[in-house]
Amino acid sequence: MSFQSIVPKKSISLFVKNIWVFESEVKNLKTSLPFFADGYPGLMFQQTDNGLIVRPHDKTMPEIFLYGQTIKPIELEISGAYLLIVFQLYPFVLRALFNLVPQNINDNCYYLDELMANGDMKSLVTKLRTSDIVEDKIEIISNLLLSFLERKKQDSDYHIREAVLRIICTNGQESIRVIAEKSNLNIRTFERRFLHETGLSPKQFAKIIQFQASMEQLTVKDYTKLTDIVYQNGFADQSHFIRVFKAFTGKTPKRFKK
Secondary structure: OEEEEEOOOHHHOOOEEEEEEEEEOOOOOEEEEEEOOOOOOEEEEEEEOOOEEEEOOOEEOOOEEEEOOOOOOEEEEEEOOEEEEEEEEOOOHHHHHHOOOHHHHOOOEEEHHHOOOHHHHHHHHHHHHHOOOHHHHHHHHHHHHHHHHHOOOOOOOHHHHHHHHHHHHOOOOOOHHHHHHHOOOOHHHHHHHHHHHHOOOHHHHHHHHHHHHHHHHHHOOOOOOHHHHHHHOOOOOHHHHHHHHHHHHOOOHHHHHO
């Protein structure tokens, strides 16, 4: 399997954090790709020999779809060759661009044909299928997102957008109350508006971002002992870290590392 992480063009960078490309040309292989909570919903295009199934939901996915916050761990099961293109979206985008209620698709997905005319959807899928170059497919999806941007029905909540970016920049370690104060909002109003815009409470979002930072450090082996990860990522102690890690991956850090 090959993997690319692509920085989005400036035209879409305000609502797309990253673009991932997973690809394999091996036809007689079954692949399972694990996905864990990362704080971001997304848009995925999949081109596969035999379809893509999400476990444990046993759901066969369409070629292009939106997905909400992934809180419980899942696996994408693919048989044969495949190409996956994932646009990682900022969490305030589902409401602002697509007029969706983010909470409604936590651990779930939303089919784009519910947002597009039938002919437009068929044309989009045909373009994506027949284009041979990954960069061209990315351009097609980028233009699709820009078309939603042009007709978006509401602006994102500026205070919450800035709070989301602040939580990301601090790896979830800054006090939620302090972030609310910097947003000039009382804590209850801040929590209500954050949940409304992102589908998560600010505390839950911060915990996911904190977990992601620790998982990345564990994965690239950027530590001497486990307690380095614990304290550098703001966990109270090792048992707290293990408890959070297991909640999001289903595994202890030791098992995950193996």
